[in-house]
Amino acid sequence: MNPIRLTGRAAISLTRMTGRVAIFAARGLARVGQHPSELVRQIMQIGWLSLPVVGLTALFTGAALALQIHSGGERFQAGDVVPAIVAIGMARELGPVLGGLMVAARVASAIAAELGTMRVTEQIDALVTLSTDPVGWLVSPRLWAAILCLPLLVGVGDIIGIMGGWLIGVNALGFNSAIYLANSWAYLEGWDVVSGLLKGAAFGLIVALSGCWFGMTASGGASGVGRATTNAVVAASVGILAANFALTGLFF
């Protein structure tokens, strides 16, 4: 086929898909507060139960970051910058991105698998026959739970990550505990933290939207649910990295 025609067809298809996802997201966000009990349940599922994985990721990342910065900084006698760089790096970049990716792996897959199974077993059709809007019942609470929880998870991850750096700094790199903590705060600005939390909210939307979209549009039985789950995790991960680049450019 003519390559120009192929390109045009792909562009139209991409535009159409983007429009559909945007309308789906807007419908989900607009139905805020229709089912408060479901929102609470999703906050537990998405936020509370993600704490261990986000906390452990932040702890090891902060510790590894301290070792790397110390090792690299020593080459030009700048090993003392470890506390400040760990704090800024965690708050601006690694806290939100790695937290978002870990939640994507855990939550986008779970949402896509759950909603995909509901789709192929007619549970979503059953909701319609029970006069219940599936977007209001299933999608909206997940979107809002992820948007609300991710900044909190990022905030907790930032603190744990900085503590990971502090543990290594004090116990392995010879820093004084009080000076390490003082230097961590001294160079950290409010916008460093706030920008990371805003990134977290955006990543939360991307994670939940990927899971909900691929789950709600799943078809073809068990293999269809498997495909939906894979696609949700891939889309959420790539979406987070792309959004991180765009937001970093916008914020700084």
Place this chain on the structure above:
Amino acid sequence: MLAVRGLSKAFGQKQVLDSVDLDLAEGESLVVIGGSGTGKSVLLRCILGLEVPDAGEILWRGRPLAQHRADFMDDFGMLFQNAALFDSLPVWRNVAFRLLRHMPKARARAIAIEKLARVGLGPEVADLYPAELSGGMRKRAGLARAIAADPRVIFFDEPTTGLDPIRAAAINALIRSIVDETGATAITITHDMSSVRAIADRVALLDRGRLRWQGPVSEIDRAGDDYLRDFIAGRARPMARVPAS
């Protein structure tokens, strides 16, 4: 009460429904039969608004259903082929799903347990999850959910699929008694002739998207249509047949 006029639906090149006309009187039990892939499920999905028809309209109490769907759904119940119970909710919450929106939890639970008893399930089932039930019990729980709000219209999608003959007969008898008791209008889709004889007041035969025959259940054995006769007798036919006239 419910009328289908010239309903057509195609998926790509495949014409699944082709100008189907059906009328259903209040309190009547219509069973739609036909082989696999003849458009039975799509007919139900179009009536429910889960599929958008390419042509035709559906009337409910003389008015276009599409404009009064919310009212229709408030008075509607459905038993799905595999029950379609919500995995994350215990059985009683499944049954009381619609009730919980407008009544206290304790009252909704009491009604759910009453409806479970109506379909032959004891109160001990109420707090189990759907995954803990057998196929027949899931079907009964699905039936309890369908009748929980005393609907005036009930759809049954392949109610006996996957059940042994004894359980299938029990479900058929249950559906018939519920329809008689409540006076609800019912559409059942099936290819199980024992369901047809137990449930139907009137039978409609779909063949490749077209309504091939319809009439009272008492007349199906005397019908002149050769496909209907083969369908009733379970006789094999060549896969490619002359299109329905």
